[in-house]
Amino acid sequence: MERWRGGYRSTVLMGWLRRALHPRELAKQAKTEYGRAHALAERLSAGTEVLAESAQFLERTASSANDAVEKLAAVLAGGIEDVVAATPRLSDSALRGFVGGKPTDLTPGAAQLLDYASGFDGFAAQAGLWFNPPVCVSYVEGDVRLGPVNERIVEIPFVLGALAALPAGSVIADVGAAESTLSLSLASLGYRVFAVDPRGYPLSHPNITSGAATLESWECEPATLDAVVCVSVVEHLGLNAYGEGAEDDAGDAAAMQRMHSLLKPNGLLVLTVPAGPWAIEANERTYDDDHLTRLLHGWRVESSVFVTRTDDGTWVREPASVIGDKRGVMLVTARA
Numbered sequence: 425m426e427r428w429r430g431g432y433r434s435t436v437l438m439g440w441l442r443r444a445l446h447p448r449e450l451a452k453q454a455k456t457e458y459g460r461a462h463a464l465a466e467r468l469s470a471g472t473e474v475l476a477e478s479a480q481f482l483e484r485t486a487s488s489a490n491d492a493v494e495k496l497a498a499v500l501a502g503g504i505e506d507v508v509a510a511t512p513r514l515s516d517s518a519l520r521g522f523v524g525g526k527p528t529d530l531t532p533g534a535a536q537l538l539d540y541a542s543g544f545d546g547f548a549a550q551a552g553l554w555f556n557p558p559v560c561v562s563y564v565e566g567d568v569r570l571g572p573v574n575e576r577i578v579e580i581p582f583v584l585g586a587l588a589a590l591p592a593g594s595v596i597a598d599v600g601a602a603e604s605t606l607s608l609s610l611a612s613l614g615y616r617v618f619a620v621d622p623r624g625y626p627l628s629h630p631n632i633t634s635g636a637a638t639l640e641s642w643e644c645e646p647a648t649l650d651a652v653v654c655v656s657v658v659e660h661l662g663l664n665a666y667g668e669g670a671e672d673d674a675g676d677a678a679a680m681q682r683m684h685s686l687l688k689p690n691g692l693l694v695l696t697v698p699a700g701p702w703a704i705e706a707n708e709r710t711y712d713d714d715h716l717t718r719l720l721h722g723w724r725v726e727s728s729v730f731v732t733r734t735d736d737g738t739w740v741r742e743p744a745s746v747i748g749d750k751r752g753v754m755l756v757t758a759r760a
């Protein structure tokens with residue numbers, strides 16, 4: 425029985441082996457495996473292509489993104505250049521916007537510009553066309569205010585009053601004439617005027633002769649002038665206040681002598697100087713009674729009027745021309 429069973433098993437096994445190893449069966453299996461491998465190879469190949477396409481796509485995208493960034497940067501840079509180029513025009517047109525405006529329109533910047541423009545060192549002054557106004561105004565945000573009133577408020581009328589008796593055609597030198605319209609007024613009133621100033625005189629008139637000259641260097645025949653006007657000048661002379669040259673403490677006295685020599689006998693000097701406790705500062709002197717007396721040595725004083733300032737806007741004529749410890753301006757007429 426056992427032997428029968430063993431025989432039976434061997435027979436089955438042999439049959440299975442014969443079938444499994446049959447060339448037809450082997451060919452069939454090989455075909456199936458080849459098919460699988462082929463399919464796998466095809467999928468791998470397709471995957472490789474997809475990867476290559478993706479890489480190319482990424483490269484193209486990166487390149488066009490780079491182009492876009494470069495273009496954007498160029499546009500921005502151009503834009504900034506345009507804005508910078510347009511800025512002066514923008515501010516210029518903003519400034520023009522103030523024309524026709526009201527004081528309440530004044531911004532701090534516009535007020536500052538107007539203050540600068542109308543000042544002693546502003547645009548007009550640098551062009552030699554600033555004429556020191558007796559009444560100043562100051563510009564502030566949203567308003568225009570009264571500024572200080574300076575000594576010209578009394579000096580100019582005093583000069584005109586002092587010269588009133590001179591007949592038309594009289595010859596007058598205005599020493600230190602720049603920054604003032606006085607020479608032009610005198611010329612327009614019929615006087616023959618020499619406007620003497622190292623900075624020249626910017627206003628012209630048929631009756632005005634001018635040229636850049638100091639009083640010391642001015643070529644003028646002695647004893648030829650009917651009058652000399654010297655408004656707020658002598659106190660500066662010799663101190664190089666206007667960069668006119670070498671310093672000389674006695675420059676004021678020398679100027680007084682020179683003016684004396686140019687005047688005809690009995691010719692008229694109209695002089696104004698700062699008055700107060702004696703001081704000699706970087707740019708000007710202030711004369712006390714003693715120094716004023718010395719300055720006028722050799723002259724026959726006809727009149728002296730002392731005017732003091734009680735506040736920024738008020739000048740008051742003193743009853744006597746004694747300076748003492750007060751401060752103001754002395755207005756003098758004297759004869760050579």
Ligand SMILES: C[S@@+](CC[C@H](N)C(=O)[O-])C[C@H]1O[C@@H](n2cnc3c(N)ncnc32)[C@H](O)[C@@H]1O
Nearest residue numbers: 600602603604621622638639655656657666668
């Ligand atoms: C304070 S300003 C007075 C200007 C004018 N007289 C007025 O009433 O406004 C002084 C003037 O003196 C002039 N000056 C300075 N040195 C001078 C000199 N050596 N001879 C003549 N004028 C001089 C300056 O150029 C300046 O214009």
